[in-house]
Amino acid sequence: MAKAKDKKVEQITDMEVDFAQWFTDVCKKAQLIDYSSIKGVFIYRPYGYAIWENIQNVLDKEFKKQGVENVYMPMLIPESLLQKEKDHVEGFAPECAWVTMGGNDRLEEKMAIRPTSETLFCEHFAHVLQSHRDLPMKYNQWCSVLRWEKTSRPFLRHREFLWQEGHTIHATAEEAKSFTETMLNVYADFCENVLAMPVTRGQKTDKEKFNGAEATYTIECMMHDRKALQAGTSHYFGDGFAKAFGIEFTDKNNQKTNPHETSWGVSTRLIGGIIMTHGDNNGLVLPPKVAPVQVVVLPIAQHKPGVLEGASELRARLAAAGFRVKMDDSDNSMGWKCAEYEMKGVPLRVECGPRDLENGQCVLVRRNDGEKTVVAIADLEKAVAEQLELVHQGMFARAKKNLEEHIYEAHSLEEAKELQEKNGGFVKTMWCGELECELAMKEKAGMSSRCIPFAQEHLGDTCACCGKPAQKMIYWGIAY
RNA sequence: CGGGGUAUGGCGAAGUUUGGUAUCGCGCUUGGUUCGGGUCCAAGAGGCCUCGGGUUCGAAUCCCGAUACUCCGACCA
Numbered sequence: 001m002a003k004a005k006d007k008k009v010e011q012i013t014d015m016e017v018d019f020a021q022w023f024t025d026v027c028k029k030a031q032l033i034d035y036s037s038i039k040g041v042f043i044y045r046p047y048g049y050a051i052w053e054n055i056q057n058v059l060d061k062e063f064k065k066q067g068v069e070n071v072y073m074p075m076l077i078p079e080s081l082l083q084k085e086k087d088h089v090e091g092f093a094p095e096c097a098w099v100t101m102g103g104n105d106r107l108e109e110k111m112a113i114r115p116t117s118e119t120l121f122c123e124h125f126a127h128v129l130q131s132h133r134d135l136p137m138k139y140n141q142w143c144s145v146l147r148w149e150k151t152s153r154p155f156l157r158h159r160e161f162l163w164q165e166g167h168t169i170h171a172t173a174e175e176a177k178s179f180t181e182t183m184l185n186v187y188a189d190f191c192e193n194v195l196a197m198p199v200t201r202g203q204k205t206d207k208e209k210f211n212g213a214e215a216t217y218t219i220e221c222m223m224h225d226r227k228a229l230q231a232g233t234s235h236y237f238g239d240g241f242a243k244a245f246g247i248e249f250t251d252k253n254n255q256k257t258n259p260h261e262t263s264w265g266v267s268t269r270l271i272g273g274i275i276m277t278h279g280d281n282n283g284l285v286l287p288p289k290v291a292p293v294q295v296v297v298l299p300i301a302q303h304k305p306g307v308l309e310g311a312s313e314l315r316a317r318l319a320a321a322g323f324r325v326k327m328d329d330s331d332n333s334m335g336w337k338c339a340e341y342e343m344k345g346v347p348l349r350v351e352c353g354p355r356d357l358e359n360g361q362c363v364l365v366r367r368n369d370g371e372k373t374v375v376a377i378a379d380l381e382k383a384v385a386e387q388l389e390l391v392h393q394g395m396f397a398r399a400k401k402n403l404e405e406h407i408y409e410a411h412s413l414e415e416a417k418e419l420q421e422k423n424g425g426f427v428k429t430m431w432c433g434e435l436e437c438e439l440a441m442k443e444k445a446g447m448s449s450r451c452i453p454f455a456q457e458h459l460g461d462t463c464a465c466c467g468k469p470a471q472k473m474i475y476w477g478i479a480y
Numbered sequence: 481c482g483g484g485g486u487a488u489g490g491c492g493a494a495g496u497u498u499g500g501u502a503u504c505g506c507g508c509u510u511g512g513u514u515c516g517g518g519u520c521c522a523a524g525a526g527g528c529c530u531c532g533g534g535u536u537c538g539a540a541u542c543c544c545g546a547u548a549c550u551c552c553g554a555c556c557a
Contacts (some may be wrong), residue, residue, distance in 0.1 A: 011492080018550075029491095039548065055521050097555070148481060150555065230557060269557060337516035353516055363516090436517095440498075480557090 010295070012343075013282050019225040020153075022253035024091060026275055027154040029286045030344050034147035040152030044268070050292035051271055052162060056142060059164065062186050066179075068138040068166060073120040073145075076111040076473045081119045082273045085244040088118060091211025095147045097159075100466040113146040118212065118263060121167040122245035123258075131169050132251045140166040152474070155272030156229075157322050163267035166268070169247065169259040177215075178248035180236040180241060183264040184217040187232035194402050195270065195273065196395040197221050197277050198403050199231060200426070200475065202451030207438050210263075212462030214238040219448045220475065222403045223276035226424030228450050228477035231273050234264035277399050278368070284335065284345030285368050292435070295384055296346045297327040299336050300353030310357045314333065314350060314380060321381040323388075342367060347391045348384060368394045413465050416476060417445035418446040426450060440465050 012025035027033045034050030044052065076099060083089045096112040114120065125137065142164045149159050166183060170176040177179070183203060191197040197218035209216035221229045241247070242258035251257045278285040295318055299311035308329060315327040328337050328347075341349060351363040362380070364373045364387050373388075373454050376384040404424025410416035416427045423445045427447065431437060432447040441447050452472045 018551095024550085036551075052539080091556095145557095147556075153550095159557080163495095233557075265557080267557060302515075306516095331515085333515055333517080333519055335515090335519085337518085339518050351516075355516080380488075 001140045009281060012281070012283060012310055015279070016281075022279075022281075023272075023276060023418045024154065026284055032271070032275075033154045038159075040149055040157070042154055042158055042160075044162070047292055048271065051274070051286070051290055052268055054290040054292065055194075055270060056164075061139050061187075061318070061366045062143075062190065063166065065166075066182060066193075067136075068140045070141060071139045071140050072112075072143065073117050073124070075114055077114055077119055079110050079112065082112050083124060084119060085212050085241055088212035088241075092116065092147075095149065097146050097148050111261040114143075115145055115147045116263075116265075116323075117141065117143075117145075117165055118241060119245070120166065121218065121263075121278055122241050122247060122261075125167075125169050125242075125261075126173065126245050129169065129247055129249050129259065130251055131355060131388070132257075135249060136168055136170045136175065138166070138168040138179075140164055147413045148381075153272075155268055155275070156267070161267050161269070163265050165263060165265045166420075168240070168262045170262070171249070171251070171257075176238075176262050180215070180262045180264070181219060184219065184232070184234040187234065187264070187266055188219045191219060191221065191231055191273075192396065194202065194287065194289045195277075196273055196399060197231065197273055197395050198394050198396065198400040200403070200451060200453055201455075202453040202475070203223065204451060205435075205438060205449045205474070207216055207405075209447055212241060213424075214240065214265075218414075220400075220426075221273055222406060222425060222477075223273070223480070224279070225404065226274070226402075226406050228426065228479040229269070229273050230479060231270060232264070232266040235262060237263065241281045253361050260453065268271045276480075277402075278395050282339070283343035284393065286345035288347040288391050291345065292324060293346050293362060294323050294340045294342070294388060295348045295350055296337075297325065297352060298334065298341075299327070299329055299464070300334055300347075300356075302329055302352060304354050305440075306357060307352070307354055311352045312354055313360060314377070317380060317383060318350075321384075321386060323381075332479055348387050350380075366391050366394070375445050375466070386449070409459055410463055411460055413441060413444055416447070420445055420447055420476070420478070424478070426475045428453075428457070428459065428473055428475050429464035430458075430460050430462060431472055431474040432466055432467075432468045433464065434463075435473040437463055437465035441476055445476070447478055448463045449476040450477045450479065 004303040012029055013020040013021040030044050034043040036047055068129050078284055090260045092115045096115055099111045100107055144160050144162050146160050168179055188199045188201050191199045199221055201219055204216040204218050215236040217234045219231045221231045239260050241261050248256045297311050299307050302308045311327055314445050315325055318325040347367050349365040356362050360377050361374050362377055364375055366393050408419040408427050410419055410427050411428050416429055419427050438449050452474050456473050459473055
């Protein structure tokens with residue numbers, strides 16, 4: 001079996017030795033990403049971009065089921081527009097990149113390269129909204145945004161990153177709140193059912209919520225190193241932005257009214273989540289539903305008569321059945337090919353050699369657990385579909401176990417700190433709801449609040465930090 | 481943005497202390513060989529030594545500056 005010391009070509013650091021280096025190695029050596037000459041601005045290579053395209057394809061269909069339409073907004077935001085909502089500009093202005101020149105001339109007004117597009121959507125909504133009959137408006141755009149981050153890492157923190165941002169306006173607060181939750185659930189279901197990443201659903205504290213929002217909901221995932229990753233957020237804005245931007249409609253009683261607004265987004269950070277949730281020391285492990293190559297067919301002893309023809313037929317049948325399939329008939333050795341496709345996280349390998357063909361069979365090997373299954377070639381399509389499903393389930397079960405086994409309960413700040421230092425993961429405590437206690441947890445235990453889970457538990461009556469009466473159970477952790 | 485580390489063909493490194501013709505492994509090209517877990521042999525190609533200044537007869541090597549990567553903090557999806 002493949003041992004680390006056998007790896008000659010594409011050596012990656014073991015995750016137990018240095019998780020951060022392991023992550024970077026996987027990103028580069030699985031050919032997901034390349035560095036550009038500008039800090040924090042990355043090149044998505046074909047294999048990495050293909051994962052994003054698959055994420056887009058699945059999510060976009062889900063959005064459209066919710067009545068969402070795609071649009072495209074400008075990349076540039078005039079400074080005056082960005083400044084219309086006070087909290088929002090305070091949050092984003094410090095990390096904006098600005099365009100100040102047009103050709104050789106200094107611009108009258110500088111323009112931000114969008115860090116997010118609330119202001120543009122709001123301006124547009126104000127233009128086009130007239131009547132309650134126009135509502136709701138549910139828009140989304142797939143685009144890139146720019147935030148001048150101080151530190152950057154592939155997928156997890158780019159200065160320019162790809163995402164989608166949904167923006168909707170509704171006639172009533174109830175409808176907008178409900179839609180905020182609907183979209184959070186779309187994200188949560190996507191993470192679990194498509195990416196095999198179990199999530200914790202909950203609400204952000206006031207400190208952690210989006211600038212300008214009334215409420216931010218989040219899905220939090222746990223990575224293999226037991227650090228937390230915020231995988232997606234959905235925000236309820238109330239009518240704050242609508243008032244600031246003058247968005248009004250005439251309601252049924254002929255009264256001018258402000259609509260209620262939502263926004264929600266996920267980014268290519270999800271790919272970072274996939275890597276750190278599922279990857280192992282042999283490289284990437286991709287969830288079958290978004291893997292650019294779901295099945296790789298490897299002919300063995302391919303110079304022998306009939307082998308290449310037999311393997312080609314398997315490839316063609318799988319392609320016809322709708323699988324994303326590739327055959328590697330290069331001159332590389334079997335061992336090289338096995339290691340290569342393990343590195344790239346291909347969920348299922350089909351081995352097909354002279355002995356297999358004689359017996360009318362082939363061997364299916366799962367990436368996630370290495371399990372081999374011999375199947376009759378006649379049943380190929382069915383067997384591949386089954387194995388891919390088992391890969392998904394196996395990946396989800398392993399990730400779920402990692403999440404559930406690393407949620408710890410604490411009743412004091414000191415206990416929380418000890419548990420985090422010893423185990424990592426999430427530490428759950430009761431909380432009074434005050435910012436001071438959140439700051440204390442950060443200061444003394446190095447943890448930020450991750451979310452106030454929807455699934456509340458009663459762990460006690462008092463806040464673990466200050467001892468005052470508790471309002472909610474909250475999860476703490478160290479986040480990417 | 482503060483503190484450390486790093487930068488040499490596509491990748492990983494040696495060479496820097498003590499300045500003197502650019503080294504090694506892998507990959508790549510070509511031809512054979514092999515193929516059920518990173519085959520073996522031979523012949524080739526490929527390098528403004530991160531960038532910009534300075535010192536010197538001469539700089540990968542010494543000095544100054546910049547940039548990028550990386551780790552630890554602070555800030556953030």
